[in-house]
Amino acid sequence: MKKLLFLALFAGLFTSSCDDLFDKGDVEKTYDGPAVVAFYPLQKTVRTSTSPSTSVQVQLIGEQRSSDLSVTYQIGSASTAVAGTHYTLNVSPVTISGNTSTADITIGLIDGALAAGQEVALVLELQGSSDVPASENLKQAVVYIRP
Secondary structure (H helix, E strand, O other), X not given: OXXXXXXXXXXXXXXXXXXXXXXXXXXXXXXXXXXXXXXXXXEEEEEOOOOOEEEEXXXXXXXXXXXXXXXXXXXXXXXXXXXXXXXXXXXXXXXXXXXXXXXXXXXXEOOOOOOOOOOEEEEXXXXXXXXXXXXXXXXXXXXXXXX
16 A cells, blocks of 8 residues: 555656646647757768769758848868868858848869878858857868768
8 A cells, every 4th residue: 555655656756747848848849949040951962073063051040030141260270171172162251131040051073183092171150240149069060082
């Protein structure tokens, strides 16, 4: 009888505290934090011999905005890819249009600059905008470029 009473008490405490563990965003699969911008994908490998270009997406995580959002990014110091030799890139910023959540950064790939077996890395670093910061965990994308 004591075991049954204990189990009933434990089950009641456990189920009543589940509401505290999971907020509405967890249950409904929605993001309920502050707006941030992020890269997607964070890493990819491309071949210059099979594609003339690739892209990395900048995503607005949070409520869409009614007006355009200008998001800045830069080439990271850890990049081994050289602009004009391995790739071409439009300059920062990229614009997420109003009432949308994404924008693409298109990277032109230059074939013939790498020998077989070589690889260079293009590192993009997201700064964000004046009112929407970059997500700390999702602010760097690496594009590995191979021949």
